[in-house]
Amino acid sequence: MECFVSNSLDFEKKYTMISEDYISKEAIGVGFTKGPLSKKHNKFIFGTFFVALALSIATNQDLYSSEEEDLVASNTKDNSGFLYSPEADDASDELVPLAQTYASTTSDKKEALENYDDGLSDVDLADADAQINKEVSALATNTDKNQTRAYSAKWMSETVQSGDSISSIFKDLNISASTLANMVGSDAAIKKKVNNLKIGESLSFLVSDNGELLVFIKQVSDKEQIRFYKNANGYSSVYEKLGSYALDDNTANSAAELAFAENETKVEQKVTQAPVTAPAIEQKKSSFESRGRLVLVTINHGETFSQAANRAGITYNEINKIIQMFKGKILFSRNIRSGDTMRVLFDKANGQGKIQAVEFNLTRGGKIATYLNAADGRYYDENGVNDTATTFARFPFHARVRVTSPFNPARRHPVTGRVRPHNGVDFGLPVGSVIFAPSNGVVDKAAFSRSAGYYIVLRHHGGYSTVYMHLSKLSVKPGQRVKAGNIIARSGNTGISTGPHLHYEVRVNGRAVNPLRVKLESSSSTVNSKARKAFAVSVQKYKKELHQNNLMAKL
Structure with missing residues (x-):
């Protein structure tokens, strides 16, 4: 049974949780107990209580933060735009970056209890x-022979942080290890330069509209960078002056043309031959x-x-x-x-x-x-x-929560041993928590799936999209435009789920990336003040x- 809260006030509508009541099967099947419990039952009950109390003290974790705590936390922002307040017993007065905090909350032991059924088909x-x-x-390729082809590719940049390796960064961007190996090749000198990362160093990636890596740029000295680029034969590399390769639409289009021009015509003719x-x-x-x-x-x-x-x-x-x-x-x-x-x-x-x-x-x-x-x-x-361009909030909720399952595109099922990618991050949110749009966009999907339950897919500017699963309530419809901060849903426990949580994904040109790590655009591109x-x-x-x-x- 669901208990719905009055929506007469915007404040209550935004922050009041929707509760669920549960009745045990035993209570339904038995009308009244026959008398007081036996000593054996009393011992068992008190024993269970003391074990639970001991575990609670040992872990020192709140399962759910109160509404009042969430509102207090919402008064503090970290540099990602996400609302967060450090624990009261934290000795430091400095705010902890959320991605850093979340990245360290999930242990190997917790990973064994991950939700292994989060996922939607490519069709969904x-x-x-x-x-x-x-x-x-395809029609542009076949009919506009005299015009320059326009491609859709997205430039991304990542800043090297403490503990990063080139493999972990590629994993966070969901770029396969085989792509990295094919790109670097067998040259020992190139491998050494690619693996040599410095904190604060910027790495640039160009990802096509089908999620393929077209260009990777890495600084190798104070004056030089190495650029890997895809062509018909795989990947090639070139050393060039630092910053000499512009990260703009023109270079993106040229790189895509070099990578796809020779092969795309034959493939696309099959798709478009009938209507043309x-x-x-x-x-x-x-x-x-x-x-x-x-x-x-x-x-x-x-x-x-x-x-x-x-x-x-x-x-x-x-x-x-x-x-x-x-x-x-x-x-x-x-x-x-x-x-x-x-x-x-x-x-x-x-x-x-x-x-x-x-x-x-x-x-x-x-x-x-x-x-x-x-x-x-x-x-x-x-x-x-x-x-x-677009402006993104780091996460689509205002609450202090913990990660129950991290991003892992190479995750293996603990029983079958098969690779079952976890393309998002699971957050342990109570049923009914407010979920809002992290950026302006349009609702692509708002539907139900057996595995994902009620889910939403938003399309944003700049090749970004976001996915939300296991929702209890949908507040938007397909085709609807939304602005950053608009309420789109309430979190829940629908579909195949081991408990109340939000499965959240960020995708770039269709490729899932790590929401805790990926560098999101913090401000929209605007016309220069002089112009x-x-x-x-x-x-x-x-x-x-x-x-x-x-x-x-x-x-």
């Missing part, structure tokens, strides 16, 4: 827009060649977003770029409906050159737009926040031109 976790992405990418017909290609070329500086796309009944956009004259490469621009803001498989519109503004009269602005007007979602900042070539919303005034003027100009119909092609 698949991006709802994944099929659209594949089809558009000669008339469709001819229509695309005709519309593309005759389009104006402004292109209006209207979604007709029975059309997909990509079909409507291509019919209006937007190339598949441009469609792919627009989808990446609005990742984490629009779920194209759910949010786009008949009657919705998109306006695309180019910087040249004949619809050539760069995209200057894109504006969606959605039946479910209203207006969503992005604008080019000429100073750096990146796209921002009207407030100057980059659409492909902000010029950008604001540009936005006003873009807004006006987006609805200036004389900029469209004359039919």
Whole structure:
């Protein structure tokens, strides 16, 4: 039986736990006891009590912190943005970094009691827009021969901490040991340089949209770095000046093109051969060649977003770029409906050159737009926040809890011996604890699974996604946009679970990474203060031109 708390006050709604009452089978089957307990029963009860008391004193751990304690703890923040308060008997007045605290709380003995059934199939976790992405990418390759292909790859950086090894860092990013071995090769000198880590040193990784490592950069001296990059033959390496390889979208696209260009056409042709017909290609070329500086796309009944956009004259490469621009803001498989519109503004009269602005007007979602900042070539919303960046809280709850099962992509089942990856971290939260969105995003999945119970998948900007399992209540629906701090669920004990807890995952381009360790973006990328005034003027100009119909092609 569940006891629901009144939601008349926001405070109570946010912080009051939902309780569960349990009745034993014996109580149900027996009406009344026949009399007082025997001496044997009394001895057993008191013996159990003293054993429990002794264990409680020995471990000195609270199973659950009170609501009052959680609110006191919420007044203190660590540098990750997570709310935390050190124990009262801590001799130091300094706050302990949460990742460091959690990393040391799980012993080998506790690992033997991990939840071994946390997990969802690839189908359950698949991006709802994944099929659209594949089809558009394949069509871009087959039809836009004269245009540069746009890839989706994510730059990540990790700072070496005490106790790190190159293997442990790769493990935290869920990059296999075989990838590391293939990348380094048999050169003893290179192995030595890669294994030589210094605290505070920064390592850079480029991960593709399918989770494959494309580039790895490591500093080897005060003036030099070694860069490993993927190509058709595996991995190659080059020594270069420190900081000479820019970690931006252009280098990411070039690295992805080098890694995939030779093999992707044959694979993608199988996916797209059926829908790509000669008339469709001819229509695309005709519309593309005759389009104006402004292109209006209207979604007709029975059309997909990509079909409507291509019919209006937007190339598949441009469609792919627009989808990446609005990742984490629009779920194209759910949010786009008949009657919705998109306006695309180019910087040249004949619809050539760069995209200057894109504006969606959605039946479910209203207006969503992005604008080019000429100073750096990146796209921002009207407030100057980059659409492909995001701000993350370290964890999606406000409570003092302990890790009951750590991140371990190479975990072996204690009985079968088979590798059963644990792609997230389990936190021992009481049933009903508030779970909130750690960053702005869109709800990809909100459903039920036999193993994961009630679960949610959020898609965020910059290739990030987060997963929440064993929930007791869902507060969001698929396709819904959420902001950082919005309540999305309550923790629970549903599905295959050994006790109340939250299974939490952070993924980068679909690859699960260690939520306790991965370096999250702590602030959104914004327009430089010096360029902000010029950008604001540009936005006003873009807004006006987006609805200036004389900029469209004359039919």
